[in-house]
Amino acid sequence: MIQERNDSYAVVVEGLTKTFGPFTAVDDMHFKVRKGEIFGFLGPNGAGKSTTIRMLCGLLAPTTGGAMVGGYDVGKDPDSVKAIIGYMSQRFSLYDDLTVEQNIRFYGGIYGLPGSRLEERKSWAIEMAGLKGKAGSLTRTLSGGWKQRLALGCAILHEPPIVFLDEPTGGVDPVSRRNFWDLIYALSSAGTTVFVTTHYLDEAEHCNTIGLIYSGRLIAFGSPTELKHKLDQYKILEVVCGNPVDAMDALQTQPWVVETSIFGSAFHVSTTGLQDPEESIRSELTRQGIPVDRIEGIPPSLEDVFIHLIAEEDKQ
Amino acid sequence: MNEFSVVLENVSKIFTEEGKHEIVAVDGVSLTIRKGEIFTLVGPDGAGKTTMIRMMCGVIPPSQGSIEVTGLRMDFHLSEIKTRIGYLAQRFSLYGDLTVDENIDFFAEIHKVRDYERRKLELLDFMRLSPFRGRLAERLSGGMKQKLALACTLIHTPQIIFLDEPTTGVDPVSRRDFWKILSSVLRSGISIVMATPYLDEAERSSRVALINEGKILMCDTPEHVKASFPLNVMEIVCEDPRKAMGLLKGGKGFQSIELFGDRLHIVFDSAKAAMEETLENLRTLGVPATGRTISPSLEDVFISKISR
Known part of the structure; x- marks a missing residue:
């Protein structure tokens, strides 16, 4: 039970749990998202991300525990929750055979925006999405980046204080992704709380706070910098050599090697329990007759x- | 022996639709891909990546220019080239109502591979799909589907494989797993050409071509591209x-x-x-x-x- 309203938080999750028969999809989750923050919610497929988001959006009732979103209880008052959030899914939920303007009107109707406000917000959305002069274009003729910005415009037409973006940048090109993040920062600077999931971890770097979930549980929470410090016990090095594939093979069998991963003509190796990993790598590769060009520690x-955090969970 | 897997010389592709303007999807591209490389084509949507890959696989002919694959000219040796390459299209076509095993069998048969049983077991093991041989493809996770599709692409032991945005929509754990598999594919002597919109993936390749509006802006190792x-x-x-x-x-x-x-x-x-x-x-x-x-x-x- 959540009694108090906590004014500085947009989302307060306490003991949130969802079971489907014998399967626990979300397992006793606790976390808080500050107002105006960009919160990245990460996890592999099947970790429980979508189930959690559906509960936070008031679409699915928790089995036990609960959450307050914008001051409303998602279990008791899902309709109030729905009214104060925006939601954008990876499939963009736009009607391809409607024009840009018709899509905006459709969403305006769903949110019950009165005529004058709808006109005002429509102009805003078209401007924001960079679609001036294209209001009459069929949505299917738009590029991925434009569709994405239009979908965002539709999701926040009613100016919700909290917006959920579920994998908003899947399959979108680098320039559009960068523009999209500029929009997200603008929203957040204007006070909107942004709750975003993504599979692209270079994007997660943009978030103020990250929650990492696995098997329905929150396994890490903090800023990108804080999370990186969790790996202080491992030393990660970049090794440049003529034949990275053979070198990776040669190291893989060493007990102090946690992970190897190819990067062009180099590879990254993460090690554990070594005083001087550079020396150990160099001597092992030399012993196996593989010449090394350069080794350097990397963040x-x-x-x-x-x-790493998921591999540690798997070990337990 | 030719040390190049793929050579493109001044290749263009122009699409014409009735009553519409011509679209130049690929515009005078010259490019060589070496044996044993992971070569990445990276660029925004509509840059021409998929069209380039389709031409290299002989799925569509170029409007201009010449293409050589594994030392053979595409315009003379199309059917021989097809036996030497594997192509994983963007929306890869697994049969959902066939099992893992049956999907591989199907691809072996359309490639007219005989005695593929050993190769199949190797690939299943390699992709860590052996425990799921009897499962219907539609019941696999996204990452597993992707690995099965890759196994199907490799069943006829091609010299070079073409992958069109293989990791779009795949989670980070499966993506890293996929890259591990790609480095083993490389070790077995197979060259890899892939298209991706993600620059962090391009960082992992031997060489990268930056593509925009049908042209190559730059083509070099990731280190050299950054150093420039x-x-x-x-x-x-x-x-x-x-x-x-x-x-x-x-x-x-x-x-x-x-x-x-x-x-x-x-x-x-x-x-x-x-x-x-x-x-x-x-x-x-x-x-x-x-x-x-x-x-x-x-x-x-x-x-x-x-x-x-």
């Missing part, structure tokens, strides 16, 4: 963090 | 990066400023080190910050090239 990427 | 970047890149860490961004955004001297959760990433519009000046400016405006010069990412290079 972990968020992908490294993700892969 | 003439501009100064800097990372700034401060208490309130949003405020810093707001203060800097209107100013001169920046090509782009990108905001991350706890830092800014600035590309200056010249090679001149304007770092001290920027930090001093921020300090005067009440945002003390620290900064360091960093090497550009492939994304910096790419965005800078196509926004010109």
Whole structure:
């Protein structure tokens, strides 16, 4: 039971649990998202991300525990929750055979925006999406980046204080992705709380706070920098050599090697329990007759963090 | 023996639809892909990546120019080339109502491979799909479907495989797994050509071609592409990066400023080190910050090239 309203948080999750028969999809989850923050919700497929988001959007009732979203209880008052959030899914939910303007009107109707406000918001959405002069174009003729911005415009037409973006950038090109993140920052600077899921961890770097979930449980929570410090016990190195594939093979059998991963003519190796991993790698490769051009320590990427924390969970 | 897997010489593809303007999807591209490479074509939607891959696989003919694959000319030896290559299309076509085993059998048969049983077991083992041989393809997870599709692409032991955006929509754990498998594929002597919209994937390849509007903007190793970047890149860490961004955004001297959760990433519009000046400016405006010069990412290079 959640009694207090916590004014500085847009989302407060306490003991949130969802079971489907014998299967626990979301398992006693606790976390808080501050107002105006960009919160990245990450996890592999099947980890429980969608189930959690559906509960937070008031679409699915929790089995036990609960969550407050914008001050409303998702279990008791799902309709109030639905009214104050925006939701954009990876499939963009646009009607391909309607024009840009018709799609916006359709969403305006769903949100019950009165005529004058709808006109105002319609102009805003067209401007924001960079679709001026294209209001009459059929949606299917738009590129991925435009569709994505139009879908975002439709999702926030009613100016919700909290917006959920479920894999909003899947299959969108680098330039459009960068534009999209500029829009997200603008929203967040204007006070909107942004709750976003993505499979692309270079994007997760943009978030203020990240929650990593696995098997229905929250296994890490913090800023990107804080999460990277969780890997301080592992030392990650980049090794440049003539034949990275053979070198990776040669190291793979060493007990101190946690992971190897190819990067063009180099590879990354993560090690554990070594004083001087550079020396150990060099001597092992030399022993196996593989010449090394360069070895250098590198900071972990968020992908490294993700892969390592999940591997640790699997061991337990 | 030819050391090149694929050679494109001045290749163009022009699509014409009745009553419409011609669309130049690929515009005078010359390119050589070496044996044993993971070669990546990277670019935005509509840049021409898929059209290039389809021409290299002999699925569609070029409008102009010549293509050689494994030392054979496409216009003379199309059917021989098809036996030597594997192609994993963007929406790969597994049969949902066939099992894992049956899907592989099907692909072996259309490629007229005989005695593929051993190869099949090897591939199943390799992809860690052996425990799921009897499962219907439609009941596999996204990552497993992708691995099965790759197994089907490899059943006839091709010399080179073409993968069109193989990791779109795949989660990070499966993606890393997929890259492990690709490095083993490479070790077995098979060259890999892939198209992707993701620059972090391009970082992992032997060489990368940056593509925009049907043309190659640049083609080299990721290190050389980054080293060629003439501009100064800097990372700034401060208490309130949003405020810093707001203060800097209107100013001169920046090509782009990108905001991350706890830092800014600035590309200056010249090679001149304007770092001290920027930090001093921020300090005067009440945002003390620290900064360091960093090497550009492939994304910096790419965005800078196509926004010109």
